[in-house]
Amino acid sequence: MLSRVASNLYWMSRYVERAENTARVLDVTWRMSLLVKEPRLQDQEWYAPLSITGTLFPFAGRHNEVCAREVLHFMALDPENPSSIYACARQARENARAVRGSITSEMWEVLNSTWLELQQMDEDKMLMRGISSFFEWVKDRSHLFRGVTFGTMRRDDAYHFARLGTHLERADNTARILDVKYHVLLPSVKEVGGAVDYYQWSAVLRSVSAFEAYRKVYRDVVTPIKLAELLILRDDLPRSMHFCVKQAFDTLNYIKNDQSQETLRKAGLLLASLQYGKISDIFAAGLHEYLTGFLKSTLEVSNGVQKSFFAPMLQE
């Protein structure tokens, strides 16, 4: 298929996934900030969504203080912030619009109506509706889009490029969520298992819809090591890093071309490290270092996809 079309499909899915993950992070931040009683510490929580999306600097350039209202607006509705839910929805729709012939009309309608509804949204309406219910809505639209994609699209290259976008974006996002919270996951010398810690950990689980999965898998109280093991190494949890990389690797294997061997190899290497990795080794080497390395590897795979599929060169 045409590289431009493949690229549009890939980015369409990435932006939908990104909007959903931003909603997840904001939602969990909002809930956690309600637990903290001291206002100064409350605001501390709002650094997390900015660091996760790497938008601390652009935010600081336009806002004086990091607080709930400012960050919520910046991350949800600010058209000028390319990572905002608003901007992601716009990008997803623009990418879909350029390839309407390659997606089903139901897929187009979901993205189009999401965008139209979002344009009617402002800060007051968002607060009136309830912060959490706004994020629920964003997640629902993303679920709907994924369901419609799964249920209506022919399993051709177009489908595979759309799925590749979803999984690479999600792998990246789950790693970022963990990375920002790594300090609360590190074994502390102080009392372990205090109430606040417990809420923090369960909030991380809930932000990736993995709370019930944790209980089923471990039948145990939430501990940081098991939590990290679940989100990094578990192979059957749809938002775990292992699962996403496995999906991306399988897709890459399916769509491979003459120029994609190196990209496939990198994805395979990453997959092997997740398949055979041990959580104790990861903690011994440092969780933060591990996640930084993982983000670097997924970025390399993304760049490889860009180069080998979207900008193919003639080999002399």
Place this chain on the structure above:
Amino acid sequence: MPPIELYNEMYTGDRKVRSHYAAFADWLRETSPERIAQNRHAADLLFHRVGITFAVYGEASGTERLIPFDIVPHVIPGQDWDVLSRGLTQRVTALNRFLHDVYHGQEILRDGVIPYDQVTNNAQFRREMIGVDVPGGVYAHVAGVDIVKNADGQYYVLEDNLRTPSGVSYMLENRKMMMRLFPELFAQQTIRPVDHYPDLLLETLKEISALGTPDPTIVVLTPGHFNSAYFEHAFLAQQMGVELVEGQDLFVQNNTVFMRTTQGPQRVDVIYRRIDDDFLDPRAFRPDSMLGVPGLLDAYRAGRVTLANAIGTGVADDKSMYPFVPDMIRYYLHEEPILNNVPTYVLHKASDLEYVLENLAELVVKEAQGSGGYGMLVGPTATRDERERYRQRIIDAPERFIAQPTLRLSVVPTFCGTELAERHIDLRPYVLTGSHTRFVPGGLTRVALREGSLVVNSSQGGGVKDTWVVD
């Protein structure tokens, strides 16, 4: 203006139904107004759902409108069409011979049939094409020839569109719609089918591949989804099963055109391009074009890729060249023209100019380079003020204009509100030329929906009808 009897395609002067309209007239008589209203409503809904829209220039960007569709068909007797199709073949063949000639020996100019400066001073004459051999010597592979019937019952060619004529998707969608709404009418009589147009187009494009490869790679090149005819570009690509590409999807290396695909670069043999010459190659033509492909002209001149239509066809469909088409037919084919030309005044001739300025109220004046019905003066319906302003434009640059007597275009009953009213129409058949000429019978019928209006362009409030060639 004296009331002149208009030619009504459906009824004779004494209100008798013409025989080729008999089946439809019966249906119209026997069907309740409710059912008719229901059918018209159904047509609107379906067109909306399919999304057959066109963008309108000069309105807020991104304006998409539905092209109005009328359920009363334009019916043409089979024997009329047989004459028309012979005339169209003759005309397009001569035009292709002319294009080959002006870019090679220029014999028609040397023999004094057409003045040199008519061609060489024409902005559409592409010097880059001189001496370039195109496959089969064919330049206009897809031609849209606008035909009208005058009050005298005779067919006239209004203009030849040899660049990137559009509208064929409406022809196909109109037919699909009519077959859904009136299956019984299609069962009762033989209406010649048109739905195989995409197959004929594909066959034509395959034939003109430069290398004669049995299975050439064909693409449709579009300016993108902001273009008014984007729907049609996507539709034709999809119907032919070929890729719809934008300029950025193609690149040229070693004089060969490739498209960027996820399986690597793929060689392209034939480009059905819906981009004007000026925008095709920023290296050769307009350097600011973002739509084109750098190096395309060189690849084309080297015979490594075929463009349909060829570069430089505009020199033959220009309104200032139109008066010479009957001479081309006689010169190249040694035949008398089958289709009539409208008598045309060329305003750079002093005698013609004088006549036109004196008779502005009876004439239609057009810009030689214009299209889409923009910037023309319809003398009889214009106000005095409009005529005087136009007169000044003519005096300022007479060479930019041509004038013709106002034709009394034929009318077809058309729904306006709930009533039928007479509205003017024209017909655009699409003529395909590869190793030979191909058609589907009929073409796109356009109708001027405003009362008395002679301008049928969709951008000027025109609508469309299905065209039936019946036996």
